[in-house]
Amino acid sequence: MDEGLLRALVPQVITALLRRGADFASAEDAVQEALVDALRTWPTGPPRDPRAWLTRAAVHRLTDAVRSEAARRRREERVDEEPEPGPTEQADDTLLLLFLCASPQLSPTSAVALTLRAVAGLTTREIADAFLVPEATMAQRISRAKATLRDRSLDAPADVAVVLHVLHLAYTTGHQGDERHDLAREAIRLTRQLVLASPEPEVRGLLALMLLHHARHRARVVGGRLVPLDEQDRALWDHDEIAEGVRILQGALGEQRRGRFQVEAAIAALHDDATTAAETDWSQILSWYDELLAQSPDPVRDDPAAVLSRAVAVGHVLGASAGLLEVERVAPELKGRYRVDATRAYLLRLAGDLPEAAEAYARAAERCTSTLERDHLVRQAALARAAARVNDV
Amino acid sequence: MPKYLLLKHYRGGPELPTPVPPMPEWDPADIEAHMAFLEHVNVMLKERGEWLDAQGLSMDQEWIRYGGPGAAPVRSDGPHPETGDLVAGWYAIDVDSYDRAVEIAAYVSSEPGPGGKPLYEWIQIRQIMEAPPSYAE
Numbered sequence: 001m002d003e004g005l006l007r008a009l010v011p012q013v014i015t016a017l018l019r020r021g022a023d024f025a026s027a028e029d030a031v032q033e034a035l036v037d038a039l040r041t042w043p044t045g046p047p048r049d050p051r052a053w054l055t056r057a058a059v060h061r062l063t064d065a066v067r068s069e070a071a072r073r074r075r076e077e078r079v080d081e082e083p084e085p086g087p088t089e090q091a092d093d094t095l096l097l098l099f100l101c102a103s104p105q106l107s108p109t110s111a112v113a114l115t116l117r118a119v120a121g122l123t124t125r126e127i128a129d130a131f132l133v134p135e136a137t138m139a140q141r142i143s144r145a146k147a148t149l150r151d152r153s154l155d156a157p158a159d160v161a162v163v164l165h166v167l168h169l170a171y172t173t174g175h176q177g178d179e180r181h182d183l184a185r186e187a188i189r190l191t192r193q194l195v196l197a198s199p200e201p202e203v204r205g206l207l208a209l210m211l212l213h214h215a216r217h218r219a220r221v222v223g224g225r226l227v228p229l230d231e232q233d234r235a236l237w238d239h240d241e242i243a244e245g246v247r248i249l250q251g252a253l254g255e256q257r258r259g260r261f262q263v264e265a266a267i268a269a270l271h272d273d274a275t276t277a278a279e280t281d282w283s284q285i286l287s288w289y290d291e292l293l294a295q296s297p298d299p300v301r302d303d304p305a306a307v308l309s310r311a312v313a314v315g316h317v318l319g320a321s322a323g324l325l326e327v328e329r330v331a332p333e334l335k336g337r338y339r340v341d342a343t344r345a346y347l348l349r350l351a352g353d354l355p356e357a358a359e360a361y362a363r364a365a366e367r368c369t370s371t372l373e374r375d376h377l378v379r380q381a382a383l384a385r386a387a388a389r390v391n392d393v
Numbered sequence: 394m395p396k397y398l399l400l401k402h403y404r405g406g407p408e409l410p411t412p413v414p415p416m417p418e419w420d421p422a423d424i425e426a427h428m429a430f431l432e433h434v435n436v437m438l439k440e441r442g443e444w445l446d447a448q449g450l451s452m453d454q455e456w457i458r459y460g461g462p463g464a465a466p467v468r469s470d471g472p473h474p475e476t477g478d479l480v481a482g483w484y485a486i487d488v489d490s491y492d493r494a495v496e497i498a499a500y501v502s503s504e505p506g507p508g509g510k511p512l513y514e515w516i517q518i519r520q521i522m523e524a525p526p527s528y529a530e
Binding site for chain 2: 107109110131132133134136137138139140141142144369370371374
C-alpha cells in the first residue's frame with residue numbers, strides 16, 4: 001500500500017467535503033475515520049480508485065453522524081461526479097488547510113498537531129506517539145483546537161509567516177520519533193507543497209533550512225549517543241539532500257528579499273559544505289550571523305538564542321575570549337539556561353582552559369532537560385577533566 | 394511541549410502556612426469534597442489535552458539496595474523514617490509552558506481541606522526529560 005499517496009489524499013478529501021458545505025471540524029473527523037479504515041483494509045483489499053474510495057468512506061462517516069440515508073446517497077453521487085483535481089488544485093487544497101490550521105488563535109503546539117492530522121494525513125495515534133502522550137490526550141487536544149477554529153471563516157486572510165512558524169515547529173519537534181514517526185520528514189513534505197503554492201522566498205528558505213539540516217540526521221545520533229557537529233562522520237550525511245537544499249536556497253537568495261530562514265539555511269549550508277570540521281568557513285558563517293542579528297532591532301532582547309549561537313562563530317574567527325565576551329553579553333537575558341553554560345564550556349575548551357570547561361559542562365548537564373543531551377554534556381565534562389589532569393602531569 | 398510531574402507529598406517540603414490535621418481526623422464530607430476535587434483535576438486536564446498520567450502511592454515505603462555477590466538485598470526504613478520526604482502521588486502533564494505547569498500546581502494546591510478551606514499544600518514540580526532539540530549545534 002502506498003501510504004504517501006493515501007496521506008496526500010487527506011487534505012484533498014477534506015476540502016472536497018468543505019466545498020460540499022460540511023463544516024471543518026466534522027469534515028476533518030470524518031476523513032480521519034476514513035483514513036483509519038483505509039490503513040486497516042487497504043493492505044489486503046486495495047481499491048481501484050483510492051481517492052473515490054476515501055471520499056466515499058468519509059462522506060459515509062459524515063452522513064452517518066448527521067444526515068439521512070437519502071442525503072448520503074445524493075452527496076456520494078455528487079462527490080463521485082467531481083473530476084480528479086489537477087496539481088494546482090491539490091496545492092490550493094493544501095494551502096487552504098495549512099492557513100486554516102496555522103491560526104494565531106491556537107497555541108503553536110495545537111496548531112502543529114492539527115496540521116499533522118488535517119494536512120499531513122497522520123493518524124491521531126501516530127501524532128500521539130511522536131509527542132509521547134496518550135492517544136486520548138492528543139485526540140482531545142485536536143478537537144479543542146478545532147472548536148477554537150469553529151467560527152473562523154475559511155477565506156479569512158492568513159499570514160504566511162504563521163504557517164512557516166508552525167511547519168518549522170513541526171520540523172524541530174520531529175527528530176524524536178523513529179523513521180515511521182519522523183515528523184521532520186512530514187514537515188519537509190508539507191513545506192514542499194507550500195513551495196508549489198507560494199512564491200515567497202522565505203518559504204523556500206525554510207525548505208532549504210530543513211533539507212540542509214535533515215541531511216545530517218543519520219550522523220547526529222549514533223548508537224544512542226548524541227554526536228556534536230564537529231565530531232560527526234560526514235560520510236553519513238545525505239549529499240543529495242544537501243545539493244537540493246543548496247539549489248533551493250540559491251534560488252531564494254537570488255530574489256534579494258532575505259528573511260531569517262534563508263539566513264539560517266545559509267549558515268547550515270556552510271556547515272554542510274565543509275569536508276571536515278577544520279575546513280568550516282567560520283568567517284562566512286559569522287557574517288551570516290551578523291545578518292541574522294540585523295533582522296531584529298535589539299537582538300540580545302529579541303533573539304538571544306541567535307546571539308548565543310553567533311558567539312561560537314565569534315570564538316572561531318576572533319578567538320575564544322572574544323566569543324566568551326559575547327556569551328556574557330547575552331547571559332543575563334538567558335539566565336540559567338543550560339545552553340549558556342554549554343556554549344561557555346565549548347569556548348573554554350577551545351581556549352584550552354580545560355578545568356573551567358569541565359565545570360561549565362557539568363553545570364550545563366545539571367540544567368539540561370533532555371536525557372540524550374545531558375549524557376553528552378556529562379561525557380564532555382568528564383573528558384575535559386581527564387584531559388586537564390593529563391596536562392597537569 | 395514540556396512534560397512535568399506535579400508531586401504531592403504526605404510529608405516533607407516547606408512548612409504549611411496553616412497546619413492541617415491528618416486526613417483520618419477530617420469530617421467525612423470534607424474528605425469526599427477533597428477526593429472529588431482531585432478527580433475534577435483529572436477531568437479538567439484530560440479535557441484540555443494536557444493529561445499524561447495520575448497515580449497515588451500508598452504510605453508504606455522501604456529502601457532496598459544490592460547486597461553484594463551472593464548476599465541478600467539490604468533493606469532499610471531510610472535515614473529519617475518518621476519525618477523524611479514521602480511522596481503521595483502525582484499528576485503527569487504535557488503543557489505549553491512552565492507557567493502553565495505552575496498554574497496547574499497552584500490550582501491543585503487550592504484543593505479543599507477541613508471545612509472546605511483551601512489546603513495550600515506544597516506541590517513539587519519536576520520536569521520530565523525530553524528528546525533533544527534538533528537545533529543544538
